[in-house]
Amino acid sequence: MRPIKEFALTVKIDAPLAEVWREMIDWQGQSEWMLATRVYDDSESPVGVGHRLRAFTGLFAKRSTFIGVMDEMVVSEWQPPTFARVEHIGRVIKGFGTFTLTDLGKNQTRFDWFEEIAAPRLILALIKIPTLFGVLISLKRFKKIVESKGSLSSK
Numbered sequence: 001m002r003p004i005k006e007f008a009l010t011v012k013i014d015a016p017l018a019e020v021w022r023e024m025i026d027w028q029g030q031s032e033w034m035l036a037t038r039v040y041d042d043s044e045s046p047v048g049v050g051h052r053l054r055a056f057t058g059l060f061a062k063r064s065t066f067i068g069v070m071d072e073m074v075v076s077e078w079q080p081p082t083f084a085r086v087e088h089i090g091r092v093i094k095g096f097g098t099f100t101l102t103d104l105g106k107n108q109t110r111f112d113w114f115e116e117i118a119a120p121r122l123i124l125a126l127i128k129i130p131t132l133f134g135v136l137i138s139l140k141r142f143k144k145i146v147e148s149k150g151s152l153s154s155k
Contacts, residue, residue, distance in 0.1 A: 004095070005124040007115040007131055011139040012108060015150040017101050020109040021081035023146050024099055027053045033141035035134040036061045036068075048078035053086075069093060094118040107150075113139060 013020050023029065028041040038061045042052040051074065058068010071093045077085035085098045095117040102110040113135060117124070 003121045003124055004116055004118050005128065007117070007128075007135065008113065009132065009135050009139055010110060010112050011143050012104065012110050013143045013146050014108055015146045016107050017103040017109045018081055019150055020101055020111060020146055023142070023149070024101070024111070025080075025084065027051075030055070033138055033145055035138045035141070037138075048080075049075055051075040051078075054090075073097075088117070092119075111139065111142070 025047075028039050030039045031037065034055070034057075036059070037055050037057045040054040040056070042054075053073050053075075055071045055073070056068055057071065061068055069092050070090060071088055072090035073086040073088055075084060076087045076096070077083065077098075082101045083098065085096055088095045088097065095115065097113070097115045100112040100114070102112070104110055115131075117127075119127075
């Protein structure tokens with residue numbers, strides 16, 4: 001049995017829940033805000049449960065797939081506009097990730113990102129800090145994108 005590591009981060013976004021959901025489920029659009037990651041959306045699969053996507057994370061991920069890892073995923077739970085779960089089904093990355101949105105009122109939304117990854121102990125030890133740091137940067141980027149789109153539409 002592989003050791004399991006949990007990663008969790010939260011960000012508060014000054015935008016209505018529906019707007020945050022719309023940006024969050026733009027899977028391929030995640031390439032814009034996920035650090036060192038390029039997301040490939042299988043547009044032939046259904047939206048919601050069963051939707052398949054891949055994400056390459058690594059050095060120069062936006063330009064090549066040379067040094068890094070391809071993460072294959074399938075959406076396993078779909079509760080618009082507040083919850084989505086993806087299963088990591090690739091050869092290297094196993095586990096699941098969840099995206100939970102909570103309406104805080106006053107056009108504010110809390111975005112809770114959670115990952116449970118099963119991998120060898122050494123790999124988990126090596127990825128813990130870079131993963132949390134990378135996702136923190138990514139969620140800050142996501143917040144900025146969503147809030148800037150909201151400020152554009154309110155003008």
